[in-house]
Amino acid sequence: MKSSETMDIPRIKEPTPLQETWYHLKKNKGAMTGLGIITMFVLMAIFAPLVSPRDPLAQQISERLTPMFTNGYIFGTDDLGRDMLSRLIYGARISMTIGVVSVGISLFFGIIIGVTSAYYGGTFDKIVMRLIDIMLAFPYILLTIVIVSLLGPSLTNAMVAIGISQVPRYARVVRASVLAEKESDYVLAEKALGAGNFELMFLTILPNCLSPTIVQATLGVGEAILNSAGLSFLGLGAQPPTPEWGLMIASSKQFITNAWWIVTLPGLAILLAVLGFNLFGDGLRDILDPKMRN
Amino acid sequence: MAEKKEILLSIQNLSFSFDTQRGVVNAVRDISLDIRKGETLTLVGESGCGKSVTAHAINQLNPMPPGKVDHGKIMFRGTDLLTLKRHEIEKLRGTQISMIFQEPMTALNPVFTVGTQIADVFMTHQHMTKQEAMERTIDLFKLVKIPAPERRVNSYPHQLSGGMRQRAMIAMALASPEPGLMIADEPTTALDVTIQAQILDLLNDLKHKIEMSILLITHDMGVVAEMADRVVVMYAGRKVEEADVFSIFETPRHPYTLGLLNSLPSNTKYKNARRLEAITGTVPDMRTIGAGCPFENRCAYASQKCGQEFPAETVLSESHSVWCHNYHMVKEG
Numbered sequence: 001m002k003s004s005e006t007m008d009i010p011r012i013k014e015p016t017p018l019q020e021t022w023y024h025l026k027k028n029k030g031a032m033t034g035l036g037i038i039t040m041f042v043l044m045a046i047f048a049p050l051v052s053p054r055d056p057l058a059q060q061i062s063e064r065l066t067p068m069f070t071n072g073y074i075f076g077t078d079d080l081g082r083d084m085l086s087r088l089i090y091g092a093r094i095s096m097t098i099g100v101v102s103v104g105i106s107l108f109f110g111i112i113i114g115v116t117s118a119y120y121g122g123t124f125d126k127i128v129m130r131l132i133d134i135m136l137a138f139p140y141i142l143l144t145i146v147i148v149s150l151l152g153p154s155l156t157n158a159m160v161a162i163g164i165s166q167v168p169r170y171a172r173v174v175r176a177s178v179l180a181e182k183e184s185d186y187v188l189a190e191k192a193l194g195a196g197n198f199e200l201m202f203l204t205i206l207p208n209c210l211s212p213t214i215v216q217a218t219l220g221v222g223e224a225i226l227n228s229a230g231l232s233f234l235g236l237g238a239q240p241p242t243p244e245w246g247l248m249i250a251s252s253k254q255f256i257t258n259a260w261w262i263v264t265l266p267g268l269a270i271l272l273a274v275l276g277f278n279l280f281g282d283g284l285r286d287i288l289d290p291k292m293r294n
Numbered sequence: 295m296a297e298k299k300e301i302l303l304s305i306q307n308l309s310f311s312f313d314t315q316r317g318v319v320n321a322v323r324d325i326s327l328d329i330r331k332g333e334t335l336t337l338v339g340e341s342g343c344g345k346s347v348t349a350h351a352i353n354q355l356n357p358m359p360p361g362k363v364d365h366g367k368i369m370f371r372g373t374d375l376l377t378l379k380r381h382e383i384e385k386l387r388g389t390q391i392s393m394i395f396q397e398p399m400t401a402l403n404p405v406f407t408v409g410t411q412i413a414d415v416f417m418t419h420q421h422m423t424k425q426e427a428m429e430r431t432i433d434l435f436k437l438v439k440i441p442a443p444e445r446r447v448n449s450y451p452h453q454l455s456g457g458m459r460q461r462a463m464i465a466m467a468l469a470s471p472e473p474g475l476m477i478a479d480e481p482t483t484a485l486d487v488t489i490q491a492q493i494l495d496l497l498n499d500l501k502h503k504i505e506m507s508i509l510l511i512t513h514d515m516g517v518v519a520e521m522a523d524r525v526v527v528m529y530a531g532r533k534v535e536e537a538d539v540f541s542i543f544e545t546p547r548h549p550y551t552l553g554l555l556n557s558l559p560s561n562t563k564y565k566n567a568r569r570l571e572a573i574t575g576t577v578p579d580m581r582t583i584g585a586g587c588p589f590e591n592r593c594a595y596a597s598q599k600c601g602q603e604f605p606a607e608t609v610l611s612e613s614h615s616v617w618c619h620n621y622h623m624v625k626e627g
Binding site: 017184185186188189190191192193194195196199204207208210 | 353355381384385386387388389392393395396397400401402403404405406415418419450463466467469477
């Protein structure tokens with residue numbers, strides 16, 4: 001296999017981009033904390049049936065409003081006697097799904113719109129971007145509420161609504177970086193090699209625009225979780241008895257004076273999850289931006 | 295010298311203009327040139343004289359709009375490239391007409407390994423499997439003399455030196471089933487002199503090995519001497535002189551060609567030591583060029599006629615033509 005020229009060249013392993021990112025990530029405390037939190041929630045979500053001590057929907061009316069750390073209930077029970085810990089664990093499952101699916105929706109459309117609009121430019125770009133501007137002009141939560149009320153309140157529709165209402169942001173981010181990349185020589189070189197428009201847009205330019213998009217998406221997951229909790233709180237998202245964090249807060253808010261934990265714990269869970277994604281996203285931004293690197 | 299071989303590419307009376315916000319720029323005016331099989335034609339001229347526009351017109355890489363072909367034909371293997379549809383020209387690019395760019399630093403996609411990028415060309419045009427494509431890529435790397443090719447295919451562009459990257463670019467241009475024409479747009483400008491010599495040797499070597507034609511764009515007369523069979527000198531979008539490489543260096547007849555040659559350091563060391571001459575003045579604004587010879591305002595031989603009409607072709611010999619009213623006054627030195 002080895003040619004004669006290979007023999008005397010010392011073998012230096014070149015790090016792949018992934019290894020390099022990981023190397024810088026390890027040095028960033030905030031990002032690592034965030035990653036830790038995210039990993040915890042993801043594991044909780046995946047292994048929910050294994051780690052939750054009880055059925056999150058099973059009601060034990062005789063043990064309702066049990067305080068924390070009593071009778072074997074680590075986080076107590078809610079107003080219907082359901083185990084809070086199990087409900088929080090299953091809530092992670094719902095929140096992570098919402099985060100990933102809604103960001104997936106916005107990424108999919110945002111990338112298509114952003115790339116094509118920047119690539120073709122001209123009138124097409126102008127029209128598309130003005131439409132995006134119109135969407136951006138609506139207060140975000142209002143837009144979401146409108147979409148949900150059109151589709152009907154449910155968890156799936158909440159995800160769709162959050163996803164759609166975030167599309168403009170991704171479209172803008174992607175468009176900006178495509179605009180910067182599309183005049184590069186390598187695009188022309190690829191064109192000279194016979195690449196068509198589709199290839200140029202999605203296989204040549206897009207991979208060069210991924211880092212700002214990844215950062216935006218990471219931060220977006222946290223935001224989506226927060227927003228879905230907000231929608232559920234307003235009764236437009238998950239419907240009872242789903243153990244969704246926002247819904248848990250909404251349905252137990254009248255107990256805040258005598259059973260603080262049923263309201264506070266889901267709130268803390270939301271806080272922690274969003275914090276995790278924000279820390280990680282911020283860290284990624286520092287790492288992926290070569291100008292911020294040493 | 296080039297025997298009369300079959301003509302591969304023939305540009306006939308091509309005019310190309312850009313409609314910019316500040317007026318129409320006639321970047322290329324009435325250019326005709328022929329490239330024969332296995333021949334190297336160099337296009338010489340200073341920055342902005344329309345060399346690249348001419349070259350990019352061949353595989354239609356000029357941005358259109360604002361660019362526009364005013365008239366002319368580009369015949370390649372019997373078809374007029376300018377009448378082809380977009381997907382037809384896309385099929386030609388990278389298969390029969392390939393291209394090397396000036397800046398090897400930026401002409402490779404930074405997020406993929408060089409091997410992947412070249413293998414991709416094999417995979418799209420020749421529908422090879424990934425493994426076949428990789429093997430062919432390694433073969434190509436050997437052909438362009440990249441050391442340790444098995445390892446280098448897995449390198450990212452930023453991990454390679456400038457010369458290595460240019461070799462990778464050439465390999466990429468060679469990744470076609472029937473490399474007929476290679477357009478090399480100042481392939482050595484960004485490289486230092488020793489690497490430059492290596493790359494030129496490589497190109498010459500490859501030309502003989504696989505019988506392709508090269509359209510070489512340069513502003514460096516040294517590169518011309520090294521590479522060219524025939525030379526076309528361009529000035530402000532016009533062809534001003536065309537000749538075989540020997541005539542250009544021995545008996546240049548256009549004042550501009552003479553100026554280019556005089557601005558080269560002479561290698562006769564101390565004997566004929568002289569100050570380097572520069573061509574005085576600057577290239578005229580391409581938007582305001584009149585009907586006359588564009589070189590008129592910088593030309594030492596200019597007469598009144600020069601400002602009024604562009605000279606017709608004067609055939610000096612079978613392989614030497616000049617477009618100048620006062621060519622008979624131009625003597626070397």
